[in-house]
Amino acid sequence: MTETKEVKEEPKTEAPKVFKAKDKRPDPKKTRIFSEKAFDVDSWKPKTELGKKVKNKEITNIDQILDAGIRILESEIVDTLMPDFTTELLMVGQAKGKFGGGQRRTFRQTQKKTAEGNKPSFGTLVVLGNNNGYLGLGYGKSKETVPAREKATRNAKLNITKILRGCGSWQCYCKSPHSIPFQVEGKCGSTIIKLMPAPKGTGLRIASECNKLLAAAGIEDVWSQTIGRTRTTINLVSACFSALKKLNNTKIKQKNTEDLGIVIGEK
Numbered sequence: 001m002t003e004t005k006e007v008k009e010e011p012k013t014e015a016p017k018v019f020k021a022k023d024k025r026p027d028p029k030k031t032r033i034f035s036e037k038a039f040d041v042d043s044w045k046p047k048t049e050l051g052k053k054v055k056n057k058e059i060t061n062i063d064q065i066l067d068a069g070i071r072i073l074e075s076e077i078v079d080t081l082m083p084d085f086t087t088e089l090l091m092v093g094q095a096k097g098k099f100g101g102g103q104r105r106t107f108r109q110t111q112k113k114t115a116e117g118n119k120p121s122f123g124t125l126v127v128l129g130n131n132n133g134y135l136g137l138g139y140g141k142s143k144e145t146v147p148a149r150e151k152a153t154r155n156a157k158l159n160i161t162k163i164l165r166g167c168g169s170w171q172c173y174c175k176s177p178h179s180i181p182f183q184v185e186g187k188c189g190s191t192i193i194k195l196m197p198a199p200k201g202t203g204l205r206i207a208s209e210c211n212k213l214l215a216a217a218g219i220e221d222v223w224s225q226t227i228g229r230t231r232t233t234i235n236l237v238s239a240c241f242s243a244l245k246k247l248n249n250t251k252i253k254q255k256n257t258e259d260l261g262i263v264i265g266e267k
Contacts, residue, residue, distance in 0.1 A: 039079040048073050054080050062134070063265060066162055075157040082130060082160075087153055088216070090125040090209045092233045107145050108234075119143070125234060126152035128160065129216030133177075133265040136160035137213070137241045139234070163217040164247035166262040168197035175261035176200075179221045182250070182260075186243025189228070191235040195243050196223040209233050210240040217244065 046052045051074045053059045062081040065072060072078065078085070093108035107122040122145050128136035136159045140151025166181030167174050179197045186193050193210070198221040204211045206224040214222060230236050252262060 039076065039083065041080055044076050044080075046074060046076070050074070051077055062160075063162070066160075066265075072158050072160070075154045078136075078157040078160055082134065085128055085130045085134070086216070087126055087128050087156065088212055089149065089152075090127060090212065090233065090237060092123070092125045092209075092237075107148065122148045124148050124152050125237060126156045127213050127216050127237075128153070128156040129218075131216060132218045132267060133163050133165060133263065134160060135163050135213070135217040135241070135244065137237065161245060162248065162265040163219070163244050164262060164264050165217075165219060166197075166260040168260050169199045169221075172197075172199035174200060175259070177218075177261055177263040177267060179219060180247060181252070181256075181262050182247075184243045184246045186239040186241070186246065188239040188242060189232065189235040191230055191232060191239045192227040193236065193239045193243055194225040194227075195240070196225070197221075198223045206240075207236060209237050213237055213240055213244075 041055065044051075044055060046055050050059070050065065050070060050072070054077050059065065060081070062078070065077070065081075089106040091104040091106055093105035095102035095105050097103070107124050110121055110123070112119045112121070121141055121143055123139065123141040124145075126138050126140070126149065128138070136156040138152045138155030138157070138159055140148045140153070140155060142148040142151060164181065165177035165179070167176055167179055168181040168183075169179060172179075178200055180195055181197065183194060183196045185195075195206075198205065200221060202221040202223070204214050204219070204222055206214065206222060207226070207230065210224070226236065248264070252260075256262075
């Protein structure tokens with residue numbers, strides 16, 4: 001009789017996947033919106049009187065703070081009163097490339113020349129909003145990316161404000177808060193931006209980074225005009241935020257408030 005030897009099959013190991021030109025790579029633009037960990041109110045130890053009132057539930061709405069003009073000094077106040085906000089990093093940096101053709105990045109890297117060598121630092125800009133009349137903008141800078149993002153998020157919470165919306169376009173006159181009620185202008189450095197009311201269906205006719213700022217505030221239609229060095233994204237976005245804050249500084253008659261469908265904050 002002939003003996004048969006059993007041959008053991010070796011487990012197959014899959015080769016690492018190599019992306020080809022036709023393969024779909026993960027889109028880095030979809031990863032800019034990040035969510036924070038759930039805030040624990042019980043573990044928070046407030047340092048200011050305003051923070052203590054918020055934790056003791058003496059203040060239950062952020063409008064009570066913003067309408068009184070009280071300055072927010074603790075970011076945990078916004079976490080407690082506005083848990084439904086979203087944060088997004090803006091593309092303020094640029095990677096290395098020939099003739100300035102590098103891809104846009106969320107962190108702007110700068111270097112300090114010292115005797116010990118180059119000391120890099122990273123800066124980023126964060127937009128915070130609930131898509132319904134509340135908006136905040138913050139800038140953060142650090143030697144590493146994560147602390148810079150945390151600083152920017154904290155500053156955005158401290159700078160939160162209510163945005164005035166309405167329908168100031170003579171082509172529409174629908175009395176719904178889908179645009180802005182009148183033209184405003186903002187300036188930062190040499191960058192000037194004008195925001196003008198637009199009818200429904202126009203969309204946000206503005207630079208891509210300012211588009212995210214207006215969308216976070218709940219504005220759907222607007223015309224815009226920019227003057228100056230608009231390539232500096234930080235100045236352009238800051239000028240747009242300054243223009244939106246000017247909407248609240250204008251006194252409006254009660255009749256015009258009803259005709260333009262003006263809403264401050266949430267609908």
